[in-house]
Amino acid sequence: MKKYSNLYKDTLLKNVIPFWEKNSIDTVNGGYFTCLDDEGKVYDSDKFMWLQGRQAWLFSMLYNKVEKNNKWLEIAKIGVDFICKHGMDSNGNFYFSTTCDGKPLVQPYNIFSDCFAAMAFSQYAIATGDEKIKELAKQTYRNILKKKKNPKGVYEKTTNARPLKNFALPMILSNLVLELEDVLEKEEVEDTIDFSIREVMGVFRDKNSGLIYEFVGLDGIHEDSFNGRLLNPGHGIEAMWFMIDIGVRRNDDNLIKKATDTILKILEYSWDTKYGGIFYFMDAYGKPPQQLEWDQKLWWVHLETLVALSKAYEHTRREELITWYEKVHDYTWSHFSDSKNGEWFGYLNRQGEVLLNLKGGKWKGCFHVPRAMFQCWKSFEKIETSIKTNK
């Protein structure tokens, strides 16, 4: 096996992080620009609150886990300050977007801005010991839980005629709760972990196919509707590495095994045998999906798969994971990475050509690429060390 740990570490520290350090900081208004073209030039100045949270989290995390680099902490502070000053409405909900100088543009209509604000606050509080920010992390988390049953609030357009549960909620909670461990009561953490495992593995994971559904009925039954049939393979695979993290934390080999099986099932189902890569959306019954972008290849789907496969291999050493890892690795690194200008392209068409010539936008910021680089670096470091030790 090649020495992947250095590849991930070097790309993180020499290619990806420098791209965001150099191009994303708004030195006038604070916060980060995320709409960056292939060379890193700002092509739109709107600020998307969930991407502000993600980048502030990322730089705090690097400071906490890689190196006590003050530049990273300063960059994290720029985002945390912007979110605190401009990100929140009077009820503690977080706007979807603002102008570059912080005027609200799009109302808080889902909980994702809130989730990434909470994650940013928590990591930043760890880095700085700032008690106020720690308290804000806790408040934000409590507010998210309050909105669990109706995350879109007044902006929910769906009636109650045929209610469905959304996978995104237990999925994000399973990651968020570990991120906020420092902030929450021990019992609360364990309860939320229990809830997430139960929902993700017991309800949204289909026992027959081993696939993860995006929506299920309140009774857990599949519904033959557009949403009821929807699969989002990247979502499912990403959630599986959250489950592996939980399995490691709890010494639960059975959970790790089940998550690993699920990764493989999803990959087999959603790999494009014609052009390579993993589809963005699929219909569980093979019907036409509603999403016109269903056949596109997205950066985060492939990066989360690399993380999931390397973690699964780290903890199970199953050979088929290596075979899959190498297949996904070859596709991902040859199609998305950009050694010339730094960071990765985000959107390819089915054939694997760059579809949007950008490094960041409304949905892509400083998050999946550097997080995956960090996660894979650490997993391969452990894998490689243990291989050396065995020799």
Add this chain to the structure above:
Amino acid sequence: MKKYSNLYKDTLLKNVIPFWEKNSIDTVNGGYFTCLDDEGKVYDSDKFMWLQGRQAWLFSMLYNKVEKNNKWLEIAKIGVDFICKHGMDSNGNFYFSTTCDGKPLVQPYNIFSDCFAAMAFSQYAIATGDEKIKELAKQTYRNILKKKKNPKGVYEKTTNARPLKNFALPMILSNLVLELEDVLEKEEVEDTIDFSIREVMGVFRDKNSGLIYEFVGLDGIHEDSFNGRLLNPGHGIEAMWFMIDIGVRRNDDNLIKKATDTILKILEYSWDTKYGGIFYFMDAYGKPPQQLEWDQKLWWVHLETLVALSKAYEHTRREELITWYEKVHDYTWSHFSDSKNGEWFGYLNRQGEVLLNLKGGKWKGCFHVPRAMFQCWKSFEKIETSIKTNK
């Protein structure tokens, strides 16, 4: 020039209409199924109110303008009855979708369901002389005008920080008002036509480029934001044949000329010189658009272009229109039409391959294909007659 009128007439009457007659009627609950696969089989039974309105309008229009065929009137009635029974909330707003038996699924969150209900009611009232339905058309139109300033109502997520006007509103009004001429006061019709021409040609049409923008500031100024830069070429071209219809009605050669120039400008800008076809979305400054599906080739974009070009040629006889017509004709007929199972495919990837193997869904019903067949049939009939006469 080939004899296109027969092609359009035959395809309408022998291929397209039979497809919907055979496959779309819900004989149990009333209304129409629109989620039909390539062979016409129902793959989802949800009912999208705006597509119910569009099909009821289409069959009423055929009855009024092609032939007093009672089967067509019966089919129109099935839709009108379903809309009256299940489509409206207590405030006279129209749901976005319902279950197959009419339970509301998605709340009224825009005015498009209302617009197509009004059009259906009006054509159906002409066909039947039904005074109640005529009154309902008028009420629905009045309700749309009331919602002009805030068409999404409580579901509007955008703040007032940077307000933009949407092209869709004057565009749809310019067509709706002619459809409802029978129902409205003469003065009201003329006022709305004046408003539409002013907005479409004077505000949303950019004087420098000759292109139509999807959004402009309240002062008519372009905004350098994702929405402010957005072009939807098919929308612009479709609106131009509405303008030509108005120009004919008013004997306004200048309007017809301006609309024709605009069609050509948009076509030159948005034609894919690599693979052929017209892009779905573009950014006016060449920046990456927000819409992941921007490079796809959609049926309605190409059909509306054929209508626009044939109408423009009918009234101006400019030779460059024929050159463009033949180019778009060859692409459109060879890529979208399906002589085997009837109706047309809706969604192609940039390369021109079928992306979604469906004939109808959430956004495609019995509307653009048959309407364009009818419009092109009638335009070419006039063009061919006059050519014969000239000889």
